[in-house]
Amino acid sequence: MVAETLLQAVNDALRTEMEADDRVVLIGEDVGKDGGVFRATEGLINTFGPERVMDAPLNEAGIIGVATGMAMYGMRPVAEIQFMDFIYPGFDQIVSEASKIRYRSGGTYTVPMVIRTPYGGGIKGGIYHSQSTEAYFTHLPGVKVVSPSTPYDAKGLLIASIRDPDVVIFLEPKRVYRSFREEVPEGDYTVPLGKAKTARKGKDVTLVSYGASVHTCIQAAEEASREGISAEVIDLRTLLPIDIETLLASVNRTGRLIVVNEANKFGSFAGEISALVAERAIDVLSAPIYRISGFDTPFSYTWESVFMPDAAKVLEYIRKAVNY
C-alpha cells in the first residue's frame, strides 16, 4: 500500500496496465515529455517510449478518431482530453463513431477505448476550465461513464475501464486531484464498473452524488448528524450504466432523495436520477426530490465558490427534506 493522491492513482493505474498489456497506448496533448498539464502521465514516456505515449497535435477529433481506429485494430488506447471543456471538437467522433461502431457493424467491430478527462470546478478555471457536462455522455448509448471520487476507486476503476470491451468516458474530478491522499494497493486490482458505493450509511435521507460533490455530501451529512439527522451518501462511481439497485434500496429505506452535482441544473444527469426514482419508487417518497446543482449559467470565474454547491447548501436541503 502507498498513500496516493487521486492524480497519482491515475498515473499508477496507467503504468500498471501499460506494464501488464502492451496493447495499452496513451494519446493526448502534452502527455509525453510534459507529462500532461496536470502531470497525470508524468514519467510514462520515459518507461514506455514515444510510440506508446503519443504526443498528439492540437486536435481532439483526431485524438479520439485515431484512438478509435487503433481500438478497432485491437489496441487498448487511452485518450486524454486536456480539459472536458475541450472535448467538443471531438464530440462527433464519440457520438457518431466510437459509441455506435459495435452496433452498426452488428458486433463485428468493437472499440475498447478509454477517454480520460479532468472535469469540474475548483481551480479558478473560469468558463472554459471548469465545466461538468457528463449529461452529454450519460445520454449516449454505447458508452459507459465513470467518475471516481477517491484515489482507491480512481485506480481500480481506471484499470477496470481499460480492460472493459466498450468505450468508457472516464471523468476525473480535478478539484480532488491533489486534495487528499489515501492508501492504494500496489499493482493490480479493479473496482467493478456499474456498482455504486455507499460512502456513508444513513436512514433519514439519501444523498446521491459522484465525483467531487461526493465530498461535499459527506461533509454535509456529517454536519447534519450533529443535528440528529442521519444522511446516507451514495457515490455512484459509474453513471452509465447506473447502479439502480443501490439507488432504489437506499431511497426505499430513507424515503427522501437529494441529488447533488456541479453541472448546470437544467437537463443535467441529476434529472435522470430523479426521474428514475419518480418512475420506480414514488410511493416511498415523503418529500420532493431535490436537485442541488450548478446554476443554469456558464461557469463563473469570479463566483466559482458560489456556483458549485457547498456543504451549507446541501445541509439546507437536507433540513428541508426532513422537515417537509
Added chain:
Amino acid sequence: MVAETLLQAVNDALRTEMEADDRVVLIGEDVGKDGGVFRATEGLINTFGPERVMDAPLNEAGIIGVATGMAMYGMRPVAEIQFMDFIYPGFDQIVSEASKIRYRSGGTYTVPMVIRTPYGGGIKGGIYHSQSTEAYFTHLPGVKVVSPSTPYDAKGLLIASIRDPDVVIFLEPKRVYRSFREEVPEGDYTVPLGKAKTARKGKDVTLVSYGASVHTCIQAAEEASREGISAEVIDLRTLLPIDIETLLASVNRTGRLIVVNEANKFGSFAGEISALVAERAIDVLSAPIYRISGFDTPFSYTWESVFMPDAAKVLEYIRKAVNY
C-alpha cells in the same frame, strides 16, 4: 390563409422574414439551387440571390461558426444543418461559442442566430438520419430550444426565433414535414417563445410532449377517451426555457404525468420534465411519472416503428397511470 405543410410553413417563414429584414441570411449545405434536401429553402435563392442564400461547403463547424461571426456583426443568420445527426462537427461552435458569447463578453457581444435542423425518425433513415438529441441543447445555458408540431406554429415560432436576440436551436420534426396541411396566415405573425400550448384538454392525466410525438399523444388521448379516460396533451413548443406554469397547472389538475418523446430514454429531456414535477408538485401525484421514449440503443433502421413510441404504447401507460 393558405393550407400549408409544416415544410411549406418553414419556407414561408424564411421568405417572410427575408423580405421584411435584409439582415436575414441563410447558410447551409445545398440550401441554394437545390433548395435544401427537404426543399425547405426552395426558391429562395431565386428571390434573394446567392449572397443571402449561401451554399456552404460540407463543414458544419464552419456553417455555425461563420454564422456566429455574422450575427456578432449584426446580421440575423439562419443556419441549416442538413440532419440533426450531422450537427456534431459543429457542436463546439454551439456549446463553447455561440451560447457563451453574450455571457463571457459581459453582454457586449450578442449572437442573434437561428440553427434550423430536421430531427427525429419516420423516414427510414436508420442510425444517422433519425436521431432526437435535443437533450444536448436543453442542457446548454445561453440557447433557446424550439420545436413546432404544426404548420401554424412552425411559421410563427420560426419568425419569432429569427427575431429573438439569442441563439435559437429550431428543431423541425421531419416526420411531420409533409404529413398534413393546416391553414396558415399569409405574411407576418409570431408564436411567442417560452409558451406551451394545450393541444387537447383533459382532466385525468397529463401527456407532455413536443415535435412529432405530440401527434402520437393526441391519437392516444383520443383512443383513451373512448375508454372514458380524459387525457390532456401539452405541446411544449419551446423546450428551453420551458413553460413551467402550463406544465404545473396541468399536473396539479390531473395528478398524473406521462412524458412522451422519441429520444433515447436515459438522460433525455423527458427526465428533466419529470424532475421538475418531482421537485415542485410531488404531493399532487397519484401515480409514478412515466416516460415513454426511444430505446437506449442507436436508432434502428429495420425496427424504426418499434423504436418510436406509438399511440398503443402511450395508451398502455395512460391506463397504467389511471389505474395505479
Added chain:
Amino acid sequence: METKLRMDAALFQVMDNEGNFDKELEPEIPKDRLIRMYRVMQTVRMFENIAMGLQRQGRIGFYIGAGGQEACSVGSTAALKDSDWIFPAYREPGALLLRGETVLQLFHQLFGNENDYNKGRQMPNHFNSRDKNIATPSSPIATQIPHAVGMAIAAKMRKTGDIALTYFGDGATSENDFHSGMNFAGIFDAPVIMFCQNNGYAISLPTRRQTRAETLAQKAIAYGIPGERVDGNDILAVYSVTRKAVERARKGGGPTMIEAITYRIGPHSSSDDPTKYRDKSEVDEWMKKEPIRRMRGYLIKKGIWNDDKEKELLEEIDAEIRSAVKVAEGIAKPPIETIFENVYEEMPWHLKEQMEETVSRYGKNYRGG
C-alpha cells in the same frame, strides 16, 4: 532560406477514352485479374441498376450508387493486399466485391435481413465485411478518415506490414475529420492512403464551390505529404498511382493522398434530383469518359476480350444478381431482440428491461408483421 514547394497538378492517365493505352505506363496485371476487375465493375453497375429499380418499387428503402465511379474503388483495391484494411464511404461496393464478398451478402445488407452483417441497423449501402478487412462505414461524412489513420498506426506498431486505405469524396475534404486525419497521418508517418473520389459534386455543390483550391490533391501540401492526381475513370491509372502509394507506405514512407477525378452518372442517391443543379450536356460529356467502356476497350485492344465473352459475362452477372435479390428478399428480418444487442458487449439492466417490455408487447423472436 528560400524553399520552393511544388506539385504536379497534372492528371495521370494510362489510357484514353477508347481504351488506347500507353505501353510505357501500362501496369503489369495478370490477365485473369484484369478480367476479374472488369467483372466487378460490370457487377457494380448492374447491381445499381437493379437496386435502383427495387428502391422505386419500394422493396428497399434507399439506394446510393457508384455508377461512373467504378474504376476508382476497383482499381485502387486491386493495388492492395487482402490483408490491408479498407475504410469505405458508401460508393465502394466494388472494393467488397473485388475482395470476394458476394453479391448476395450485399443484398442482405440492402434488405436489412438477418444475414446482414449489420443486423439491419443501417441504411442501404453501408457495407462492411470484417472477414475481408473492410471497416464499418457510417453516414456522417469523413469520420472514417481518422480511423484509417489509427488503424495504420496500430499496424505499424505491430509491424504487420499492413496498410490502410480510406475512401471519401470531394465534399469530405472540407470536413474537419479530413483535416484531423491528414495531419495525424503526416505526423505519425502512418502507412495510410487517402483516396479521394472527386466526382465533381457534394450533392448539389460543385467542387469549385467546395474550395477555392484549384485541385484537391494540393491539400496534401498543408500536411507535408505527397498528393497525386489521377484520371479516376482510367482503371489502369488508378491502379498504378495507388500501387505507388502502397509501396511508399509499405516501405515506411508514410501517407499519400490521391485525388481521382471522376463523375457520378446518376443522382446523388435515390432521394436526389440532379437536374436541379447540373445540365444534361455535362452528363453527356462525361459519358464519353465512362470507365467501363474504357476498360472494355482496353481489354479488347489487348486481345483478351470480345463480344461473346461480354455477352456471357453480362448474363452471368444478371443471373447472379437476380438470384441474390430473390434469396435476400425472402430472408426474415433480424428478430426484435436484436434491437437491444451489441450496444455493449454485455447488456446492461436498463436495456434488458426495455427488451423484456418490448418482447412482452410483440412476442419473442418477433420479425415484423
Added chain:
Amino acid sequence: METKLRMDAALFQVMDNEGNFDKELEPEIPKDRLIRMYRVMQTVRMFENIAMGLQRQGRIGFYIGAGGQEACSVGSTAALKDSDWIFPAYREPGALLLRGETVLQLFHQLFGNENDYNKGRQMPNHFNSRDKNIATPSSPIATQIPHAVGMAIAAKMRKTGDIALTYFGDGATSENDFHSGMNFAGIFDAPVIMFCQNNGYAISLPTRRQTRAETLAQKAIAYGIPGERVDGNDILAVYSVTRKAVERARKGGGPTMIEAITYRIGPHSSSDDPTKYRDKSEVDEWMKKEPIRRMRGYLIKKGIWNDDKEKELLEEIDAEIRSAVKVAEGIAKPPIETIFENVYEEMPWHLKEQMEETVSRYGKNYRGG
C-alpha cells in the same frame, strides 16, 4: 494540363537583430506612430512582468504572457484601420493597447472586478473591447477563426470596406476551426487576414511535431489562398506583410494567411514549466532576436530615440501600470446578481429563481467576503 504550385517559404525581413534595416523595404510609418508602437511593445512586456508577479503572490489567479511576441500583434494591428475588426486569442494585449484601450482596463479584466467588460466571468487575459472593435476571445483554441470570417463576409455584404483580422498560434492550425475558417474564407472571398503567431510551441509540443509541413504558411495552398511568411520579431516586416494583405482584402482580393515566426520567451502560462520541454540554449538563442531590442535599435538608428527617452518612457509606463494595479485591485467584484445576467437578453424564470435563492442566501448586491 500541367500546373505548378509554388510558394516562397522564405522569411520576409526588414531589419536585422540589431535594428539595421533595408531602406528599400522600410515601410512608411510616421515617427509618432513608430514611437507609439514602441511604447505599446514596452507596455506589454512590463505589464507581463508585473502581472506574473501578482500571479505568484496570489493576487490574480492566472497569467498567460506575450513576452517575445510583441512585434506580432503590435505590428499587424498597426496596419489596420481602427474600424477593422480584430478576433484575438490570448497573447494580444498589444492589439488592445495600440487601439487605445487603457492599461487600467486590462487590469480590471485580470482582477475580474466590476469594471471588467467581461464582468469577471473569464480567466485573466481574455480581453475584449467592443468599443475598439476587438471581439471576445474564449479559451478553446481556434474557435475565433470562423467568426472572423463571418464578420468579414458580413462587412463585405454591408459594403463598409472593413476587414477582419484574427490571431492564433501554431497549435491552432491543427484545430478543425482553422480548417473551417480557411476554407470558408477562400470560397466566400472574405476580406479577412489569418494571422498565425508561430512561436514554436503549443504548450510543450514543438511545431515540427504539430505538422509534417515544413511551414505553416503552405497550409494556405490547401485553400487556394495566399500564404506569407514573416519574421515575427521584426515589427517593420510584420507591418509591411500585413499591410499588403490588408490592401488585397480591401480591394476585394480576399483572404491572406500570414505565418509570423516568433518565440515565447516565458512559460506557456503561469501554470507551465517550460524547462520540461525546451533547453535554455534555445531561449538564449532567441533572446538575440528579441523584438523590443530590435525595434529600439531601429529607432535609435533612425535618430528618433535615445537613452534619455528610453528611461523616461519606462518610468512612465511603470507608473501607469503600478497605478492601474492599485486602482483595479481596489475595485469590488461585480455583484452576485451578475452570475445570472447576460445568459440571455431577458432572464428566464429558472434563472430568476436561482438568482433569488442565491440572493436570499448571500444578500442583495453581495460582492464576496
